[in-house]
Amino acid sequence: MPELSYREAVRDALSQAMRQDDDVFLMGEDIAEMGGSMGVTHGMLEEFGRERVRNTPISEMAVAGAAIGAALQGMRPVAEIMYEDFMTLAAEQVVNQAAKHRYMSGGQLTVPVVFRTQGGAGWSPGAQHAQQLEAWFVHIPGLKVVFASTPEDVRGLLWSSIYDDNPVVFFEHRTLYGIKGEVPETIEPIPLGKARVHRDGEDVTVIATGRLVHESLKAAAEAEKEGVSVEVVDPRTLQPLDEETLVASVRKTNRAVVAHEAVTRMGFGAEVAAVLQYQAFDWLDAPVERVGARFAPLPFAPAMEAFVVPHAETVLEAIYRTVNKKA
């Protein structure tokens, strides 16, 4: 199996879709010559030309809105919103328009658009370039929300997102672009709404997204040394959510930790915890633990930033709390 970086995997899904399908095109800030601020679309201008790899003005409302308009006319646009923080600028079009056109029209319209965006701490970008805002969009009926954590997943899920007839907000994590992983020879679409069990375990289930999948795997390896067997599950798609897989795992292990980089309060993990307490109440031997960022904007100074966001150690502490074990 070939190995690709997460960045290359995103590019591969985009490129292969564009090779087979004239309806797929890209638009976003600095995506042409520069290849996007994260280098994801590097080289695509040369292959596909300026009509299909469209640099845009710094106009998130227009980028999102024009992508929606093209989608309403049967195209399959992929709009890149450079940072998740800027999704707040595009939010009117994403939340009020893309999510609701099908509904308000009584089913006359489909909106097959993907909004790719990224964020994530760990490199001192400060408070306006690294927020994790996935919970905002999971809250909106009509949107699908994806957050992929590996090269294989990001490629297969992006493919499915492009060919989904609904608007998809597709989150990538800034610190994962460089990680490498094996991918199938040809793209295998990953259905939206299917979780992935990364590691089997018996004692605790950690349900993690994005960077925290990797932190949780590190924590699980540490816990194993101490005799605690940890299962790590990545929902991958936050909406629709694969409740069945999450609940089945917790019914098996009887303990759960939910982990994400976004602020804990009102984060995606709160919803997962609610699902688990309702559907696995009789199986739970400990309160569901939540791991996320502390309640502060992201600070600049590295020591403060590291203090605010969770790491493998934070996950490990939560795992141990569920089994009454001292770290």
Place this chain on the structure above:
Amino acid sequence: MAKVEAKTGLAKTDLLDALREMLLIRRFEEKVEERFRAGELPGFLHVAIGQEACAVGVCRALEEGDVMASTHRAHGHTLAKGTHPNEVMAELYGKQEGCSHGYGGSMHLYDVERGNMGANAVIGGGLPQVAGAALAFKLRGEPRVALAFFGDGATNIGTFHEALNLAQLWQVPSVFVLEDNKWAESTPESQHSPLRDLSKRAEAFGMKALKADGQDVEAVYEVAQQALEHARSGKGPVFVHLDTERFSGHYIGDPQVYRDREAARELRATRDPISLLRERLGVSDEELEELDAEVTAIVEASVEFAKAGTDPAPEDALKNVYA
């Protein structure tokens, strides 16, 4: 040799047809006001009484395959774009037979088959989507145009500026129609814009801007046709500035405390697009009465159709969330 101007105006039969259509929209909206006050219509509604020539003139100039996006004041645009009054009225009653099957309501009238990509309740919300629809036409090489209606209030919102900038930059076949009724809800233009000539906003992007009297349906038709031809031929987007009047309040029931009553009466007496066209065509009282009876019957029938319509089941609310 003198240049012969291309004849773009409307023949007398077409103008009579336009008169009939404007009168139908007027009677339709008056009926909507009446039924709303009678407590039969849920939600809240905005009528465009006084602005009928804009809807009729522009929509007559649109061709098969063109698409338009409307605003919260959408009844006239939707009827003029060809949706049957029965389907519009049924939507206002929240019935399955409505043009949005009861999911939309007055501010979300859709008729995709007839090129209506939706009325929008967020000011300026449809504008970037019109730019995007036009981009799709351009990328596929289709000779189609996407057109947006919006009011003067919308020229202050970010989507207006971002959409016009993008459309002009990318030279996509789009037309942006400003129905300038000089009111943003209750706020007069002098309090919401530093410019008196809102065309300048489009010209600032380098966009071709045309103007017409929005109370003269033929003038509206001509300017719309010119704009559409320009956009369709690949010469880029056009801004159409229509000077129009809103005789009604912002919403049905608006006491209009912000408005000088005498001036409003004066506008109705002198700037009614229906009276103006009727006088120009020399339509007699009898002819007008006949026309009126005809469109009133259509409107009455639409109310009967709507009332006899099917209420959606409450649980239908969970359909159409996803494709």
